[in-house]
Amino acid sequence: MKLKTKINLFSTLLTLIIMATSFTGIFLLYKQFAFQTEYTQLQNRANELMSGMSKMDTNMNINSFLRAYIPSNGALRIIDEDDEQLINMQATTTIERIPFILEENADYTISYWKDTPVIATNYPLIWPTGEVVTLELIEPLPNIAQNIALLKWILIAMALIAIIPIYLASSLLASIIAKPIQQLTMTMQQNITTNRYEQLPLKDNKKDEITEMTTTYNALMHRLEDNYRKQQQFVGNASHELKTPLTVIESYAKLLQRRGFHNEEVTHEALAAITKETANMQEMIMQMLQLASANENVEMDFALTNIEVLLQEIALMMQQTYAREVHIQGHAFTLLTDAVKLKQLLFIFIDNARKYSEKPIVIMMNPAKQIIIQDYGIGIPEKDVPHLFERFYRVDKARSRATGGTGLGLAIAKELADLLHLTIHINSTVGVGTTVTISSKDVGANE
Secondary structure (H helix, E strand, C coil): CCHHHHHHHHHHHHHHHHHHHHHHHHHHHHHHHHHHHHHHHHHHHHHHHHHHHHHCCCCCCHHHHHHCCCCCCCEEEEECCCCCEEEEEECCCCCCCCCCCCCCCCCCEEEEECCEEEEEEEEEEECCCCCEEEEEEEEECHHHHHHHHHHHHHHHHHHHHHHHHHHHHHHHHHHHHHHHHHHHHHHHHHHHHHCCCCCCCCCCCCCCHHHHHHHHHHHHHHHHHHHHHHHHHHHHHHHHHHHHHHHHHHHHHHHHHHHHCCCHHHHHHHHHHHHHHHHHHHHHHHHHHHHHCCCCCCCCCCEEEEHHHHHHHHHHHHHHHHCCCEEEEECCCEEEECHHHHHHHHHHHHHHHHHCCCCCEEEEEECCCEEEEEECCCCCCHHHHHHCCCCCCCCCHHHHHHHCCCCCHHHHHHHHHHHCCEEEEEEEECCCEEEEEEEECCHHHHC
């Protein structure tokens, strides 16, 4: 069953149930009110009778006195203590005695005589002889019966007539709700068929759930399209970047086939080139895998870390591996971070400083909880700085080839910085050097 049909049937049925419940309540309240009104009239009649009885002269004809208090079209009875009928008076029609028993704390009882409701009540009365008797007042309610029947049929007719506008209204409501869902489904089917990322039109000045759903869907489509574009770009760039080392390896392999068996110098040159390009490919593939997993859920191990100790570990590794001087300056501080990933981030920039500078590398720590890496190398042109974090972007391909750069290191650094809630600012001057400033986005949280 479609959602539109479900909404239509459910809303129609629910409205009818509410209407039936309301009409039933109105009907029962009207009956209760009508009977209560008739009982009040009988009660007033009985009070007048008892008041007159107390003032009645013993020589007065009691039957004449009682006749004045007979209910309209009803009866008046006097019953003695032995339940014997002393007096039975009718108004216009003959009414057989209708036995009734009042429930405890009940003021009156309703019974039916010839399909007509009859109200009856009784009161204790002191008879002129001093005997305590029971006064019974009984009154048929034909007008009440007619009014109740009329009200019942009016309510039924109203319910039947209301079915049509209720059904139409629920159909309209179902259409309003189902239309954007149908549009969403159709758009998704078209996107699947055409491999496109079409978005839904968004109405202005609307803040309902449908608008929220549309906004969320459009944001999802935008992100999918952006990710697909980046994936295509990544695959194209990766293919292009891997093609160069593969070409070099293939060329030297063919050279070995032709001359390697007879020329030892050529053999050493070819093997060295193949080894170097293989190492470059391996590094590039590892960086690609790291970038591919950057958007996955990464478990972070945040803890207070002594930044000076971390920098000293990196500096010692640089000195032992590359025999490069690394000077650490400034005020030591602690940072709430993931030490392993921060170390990886810092190593990328320090290693870049090593590759593109022959002079000592300076790392400074300042009270603002910033890590500043300064090199005095060849520098980066100003026009290239905004693109440094793009994947496979290289300032100078010839220079990157000489230093073994792949164009992925800074992209990885940007991903790591986002995970660690850090910002990176690069300031560089050609021929002077480069300064990299790494800052915490929320210094207060780390203090």
